[in-house]
Amino acid sequence: MGSTEEEYDFIVVGAGPSGSVLASGLARSAQKPSVLLLEAGGDNKNAEYLVPADRFALAFSQPSLNWGYKTAPQKHLKGQQIDYSRGKGLGGSTAINFSCWIVGADEDFNEWARKVDDTAWEWKEVKERFKRIVTYHTEIPEEHRKFIEPKVEDHGVNGPLHLTYADTWEKGVGDVFVAAEEVGLGTVKDVNSGKPIGMGMGATCMYKGVRTTAASFLEDVPPNLTIKTHSPIAKVMLSSSKVATGIQTIDGRTYHAKKEVVLSAGALNTPQILMLSGIGPSDELAKHKIPVLHEMPEVGLNLQDHAFCGATLITKPGTEGRMVFENDADAVKAARAQHAKDKTGILNSLYCSIPMGYFQNDAIMASEEFAALDPYDQKHLKKPTVPHYEIATHVPPLYIGDYQLQPTDCYLSCLNFIMNPHGTGTVTLASSNPEDAPIIDPNFGSHPYDRRVMIEGYRKMIDLLQAPVLKKDTVKLVGLPKGMSDEEIWEYCSETMGSSWHMCSTVRMGKSGDKGACVDTDFRLNGVKGLRVVDLSVIPLLPNNHTQSIAYLVGQTAAEKMIAEYRLDK
Numbered sequence: 001m002g003s004t005e006e007e008y009d010f011i012v013v014g015a016g017p018s019g020s021v022l023a024s025g026l027a028r029s030a031q032k033p034s035v036l037l038l039e040a041g042g043d044n045k046n047a048e049y050l051v052p053a054d055r056f057a058l059a060f061s062q063p064s065l066n067w068g069y070k071t072a073p074q075k076h077l078k079g080q081q082i083d084y085s086r087g088k089g090l091g092g093s094t095a096i097n098f099s100c101w102i103v104g105a106d107e108d109f110n111e112w113a114r115k116v117d118d119t120a121w122e123w124k125e126v127k128e129r130f131k132r133i134v135t136y137h138t139e140i141p142e143e144h145r146k147f148i149e150p151k152v153e154d155h156g157v158n159g160p161l162h163l164t165y166a167d168t169w170e171k172g173v174g175d176v177f178v179a180a181e182e183v184g185l186g187t188v189k190d191v192n193s194g195k196p197i198g199m200g201m202g203a204t205c206m207y208k209g210v211r212t213t214a215a216s217f218l219e220d221v222p223p224n225l226t227i228k229t230h231s232p233i234a235k236v237m238l239s240s241s242k243v244a245t246g247i248q249t250i251d252g253r254t255y256h257a258k259k260e261v262v263l264s265a266g267a268l269n270t271p272q273i274l275m276l277s278g279i280g281p282s283d284e285l286a287k288h289k290i291p292v293l294h295e296m297p298e299v300g301l302n303l304q305d306h307a308f309c310g311a312t313l314i315t316k317p318g319t320e321g322r323m324v325f326e327n328d329a330d331a332v333k334a335a336r337a338q339h340a341k342d343k344t345g346i347l348n349s350l351y352c353s354i355p356m357g358y359f360q361n362d363a364i365m366a367s368e369e370f371a372a373l374d375p376y377d378q379k380h381l382k383k384p385t386v387p388h389y390e391i392a393t394h395v396p397p398l399y400i401g402d403y404q405l406q407p408t409d410c411y412l413s414c415l416n417f418i419m420n421p422h423g424t425g426t427v428t429l430a431s432s433n434p435e436d437a438p439i440i441d442p443n444f445g446s447h448p449y450d451r452r453v454m455i456e457g458y459r460k461m462i463d464l465l466q467a468p469v470l471k472k473d474t475v476k477l478v479g480l481p482k483g484m485s486d487e488e489i490w491e492y493c494s495e496t497m498g499s500s501w502h503m504c505s506t507v508r509m510g511k512s513g514d515k516g517a518c519v520d521t522d523f524r525l526n527g528v529k530g531l532r533v534v535d536l537s538v539i540p541l542l543p544n545n546h547t548q549s550i551a552y553l554v555g556q557t558a559a560e561k562m563i564a565e566y567r568l569d570k
């Protein structure tokens with residue numbers, strides 16, 4: 001394909017949650033600027049991609065929706081290469097993600113605001129911005145309200161993204177809340193109130209029998225928003241005076257920006273595109289013979305993510321119904337037909353209620369690894385709403401060791417996630433060819449504090465699985481370390497650890513005077529005019545949540561800031 005002379009006020013690259021919210025927000029402002037949204041993948045408009053029960057399977061069953069990345073061999077995880085999936089197409093990673101909605105702890109946002117010296121990131125402002133993003137349906141089945149009861153006034157009522165709880169919870173889910181009380185972990189009535197400590201219930205990106213994704217922001221788009229799919233970009237074009245003038249696609253098209261180019265290609269591809277454009281660490285660019293147009297040593301550094309590990313309880317026949325259903329071909333066929341016809345049936349409850357709990361832990365705070373942290377960090381970790389680890393249950397049976405699941409088996413699967421990870425990794429270039437995947441090294445397990453959190457959180461997860469209410473139905477626990485010593489737990493986790501695909505912070509935001517920061521708190525790339533980064537690359541710390549909420553928040557914040565700056569609302 002040849003070059004074009006198309007020109008737009010704003011060019012946004014990448015239609016994930018950040019890019020979709022930003023492009024939609026700019027285009028719908030009163031001044032109606034012309035906005036071009038370029039996305040590498042397709043439109044993802046296939047009803048089969050939106051079945052709620054498929055939320056954990058879609059990423060791995062539809063390769064065309066997934067960049068299919070893997071990490072570099074992980075030094076602290078016995079050389080394993082971990083799945084590092086990224087969504088492709090409208091919606092970005094929300095089109096293939098697991099649909100869990102968790103916003104995190106108020107104090108994490110207050111810390112973010114302090115780090116970048118901008119009150120826009122304080123919880124009291126962030127909470128209001130979340131309300132503008134979502135319509136949060138707070139109905140909970142009557143019998144579960146003793147544990148879970150979100151308040152309508154804490155959440156949005158008319159944002160484009162609909163969130164719900166399943167009308168019917170899977171059998172046995174309610175027992176997790178009883179178990180959490182029994183073992184002293186406790187419960188929380190609304191895990192999304194900014195005070196997440198306790199076992200809660202994650203809200204789900206689904207509504208009326210359909211998964212909801214960032215593509216919700218791209219419905220009924222105004223004529224001044226042009227969306228071009230199948231348009232992977234190769235680089236940003238910079239003038240000799242370091243002004244971003246437009247972008248070039250891999251197939252040779254160029255598009256010009258009258259005002260700004262915004263990169264929203266995610267925490268792996270955004271640093272890659274910057275480096276391919278000559279913006280990054282000079283030694284890294286020199287390796288690939290890319291001329292340095294703007295030296296920026298921290299591009300691609302500081303990669304952070306939440307790692308997890310798990311175990312599974314095999315329970316007595318009849319305690320839940322997943323395997324029995326999935327092994328009954330007629331029942332599956334009928335359920336698919338019913339869902340295709342009117343979006344109802346079991347596919348709206350299967351895998352659709354996931355207890356997610358956030359906890360603090362005395363053993364972690366008493367550990368030598370905690371004592372070795374910076375005192376400021378320790379103070380943050382002691383704040384009453386900041387969790388140290390997360391436990392999620394009723395996920396697919398990822399951790400079963402060498403146990404062979406039988407078609408008649410029942411199970412309760414569980415994961416433990418490291419919160420506040422301290423290890424950081426890198427994104428670097430494999431080559432100067434934009435079609436090559438970058439080299440991604442999250443460096444999991446590299447920090448002693450992270451290992452301590454995994455070990456203590458794992459012990460608590462096993463305590464939960466052995467609570468009296470669960471014991472009466474237990475057949476056996478599988479997918480376990482050989483024993484429960486520190487060494488045995490870490491040995492197991494280092495062989496089986498996974499990523500929750502919360503990669504972020506590779507083009508870090510910082511306050512004015514922060515020499516290493518790549519962008520300012522208004523998302524402008526330092527030292528370059530007309531270029532912003534608006535996606536999870538910029539976040540200066542990884543909040544203790546699941547990150548899609550933050551990606552939407554970043555897009556919404558950028559839209560509101562840019563609309564005010566350019567007076568687009570007048």
Ligand SMILES: Cc1cc2nc3c(=O)[nH]c(=O)nc-3n(C[C@H](O)[C@H](O)[C@H](O)COP(=O)(O)OP(=O)(O)OC[C@H]3O[C@@H](n4cnc5c(N)ncnc54)[C@H](O)[C@@H]3O)c2cc1C
Nearest residue numbers: 014016018040092093097098099100233266536546548551
């Ligand atoms: C398997 C999986 C499960 C997850 N589960 C959850 C969950 O349950 N809950 C949760 O909160 N979070 C979850 N996440 C994480 C969440 O989806 C991400 O944090 C979030 O989508 C990141 O948003 P983003 O806008 O920064 O990037 P992305 O969503 O990755 O969007 C980036 C977009 O840019 C496009 N792009 C990249 N390069 C180019 C290029 N060169 N040219 C043009 N376009 C380009 C991509 O195709 C993509 O559409 C999950 C992620 C994955 C992969």
